[in-house]
Amino acid sequence: MVTTEENTNNMLQGLPYTPQSAELTAFRTEGHRLCAAxxxxxETETGKRASLLQQLVPQHGHNCCLQGPIQFDYGRxxxxxxxxxxxxxxxxxxxxxxxxxxxxxxxxxxxxTTASHPLRYQQRNARVNEDGELFDYELGAPITIGNNCxxxxxxxxxxxxxxxDGAVIGAGSVVTKDVPKDALVVGVxxxxxxxxxxxxRLENFPY
Numbered sequence: 001m002v003t004t005e006e007n008t009n010n011m012l013q014g015l016p017y018t019p020q021s022a023e024l025t026a027f028r029t030e031g032h033r034l035c036a037a038x039x040x041x042x043e044t045e046t047g048k049r050a051s052l053l054q055q056l057v058p059q060h061g062h063n064c065c066l067q068g069p070i071q072f073d074y075g076r077x078x079x080x081x082x083x084x085x086x087x088x089x090x091x092x093x094x095x096x097x098x099x100x101x102x103x104x105x106x107x108x109x110x111x112x113t114t115a116s117h118p119l120r121y122q123q124r125n126a127r128v129n130e131d132g133e134l135f136d137y138e139l140g141a142p143i144t145i146g147n148n149c150x151x152x153x154x155x156x157x158x159x160x161x162x163x164x165d166g167a168v169i170g171a172g173s174v175v176t177k178d179v180p181k182d183a184l185v186v187g188v189x190x191x192x193x194x195x196x197x198x199x200x201r202l203e204n205f206p207y
Contacts, residue, residue, distance in 0.1 A: 011095055011140070012077065014159075019095075020135040031056060031075040039069040061102065066090060073115070081147065086110065096140040096159060104145060107153035107171065114140040114159040146181070168196060 002010065004023040011017040011024065019028070034056040041048050049068075053060065056075035061082035070090045072078065077094040081102035088108040092098055096114035116139055118124045126136045141160035145151075149163055152171035163169070164181035173190040183192045 011138075012097060014096055014139060014141050016137045016139050018135045018137055020133070027074050027076060031072050034075065035069075035071050038066070041068070043067065060084070080104075087153075093140075095138070096142040098142065099144045101145060101147035101149065101165070103148045105150045107151060107155065109154045110151050111156045112143050112145075113156065114143050116140050116159055166196065 004021045007017050007021045008023050008027075011019075017024075019025070034052055038049060038052045038056065041052070043049075049066075053064065053066065056072060057078050057080060058076065059078070060080040061084070063082055064080055064084045066084075066086045067088050067090075069088065070086070071092070073093045073095060075092075075094065077096070078092055078098040078100070080100045081104065083103045084100060085104075086106040087110075089110075090106060091111040091113075093111075093113040093115045098112055098114060118137070118139075123137065126134045129135055143157055143159060144162040145157070146163055146165035146167065148166045149168070151157070151169045152173070154172045155169045155175065156173075157163070157169075157175045161175050161178060163175065163179040164183065166182040167179045168184050169175060169179070169190060170184070170186035172188065173186055174188045175185060175190040177189075179185050179190070180192065180195075182196045184194050184196055185192055
């Protein structure tokens with residue numbers, strides 16, 4: 001029988017764990033409370049938002065703007081770099097570590113989900129412990145997003161994916177595998193259509 005601390009470590013390492021442990025339940029409840037409080041603020045309430053974000057995602061850099069509403073599973077297992085912007089309806093299921101680099105932009109309705117479940121229902125279905133309470137086993141894999149990336153509206157990134165620096169993920173894409181540096185990805189599942197180059201520079205732009 002694993003301890004509650006071992007169970008949390010298993011979750012972060014992508015090993016089977018049960019989310020119903022006392023520690024994870026407490027972490028999740030607090031994360032959800034902070035999200036709900038953040039979602040009740042106005043974007044002009046910058047001080048209040050900054051305080052709530054510091055509690056929810058302690059590992060974040062300077063100039064982070066989350067438009068809201070937001071929903072993190074835990075928050076404490078996510079790391080965000082400097083100059084981050086997320087448009088409306090950001091969802092982060094950080095059962096495994098989520099790492100976001102500097103100068104990253106998210107469109108509305110972006111979902112990062114490290115969480116997963118067994119494909120076989122015999123392993124996936126809930127069961128009853130010795131106290132008569134329901135529990136299940138889950139697992140996951142981390143997500144890493146490099147510097148200078150842009151994820152368009154309605155992008156979903158699945159667990160185990162690393163997105164390289166400078167990549168752009170087109171609207172509606174579902175990213176299921178690693179993305180190389182400076183790649184343009186579109187589609188479901190997301191596929192690399194080409195590498196972004198100097199030829200993509202916009203004319204008559206300020207710089």
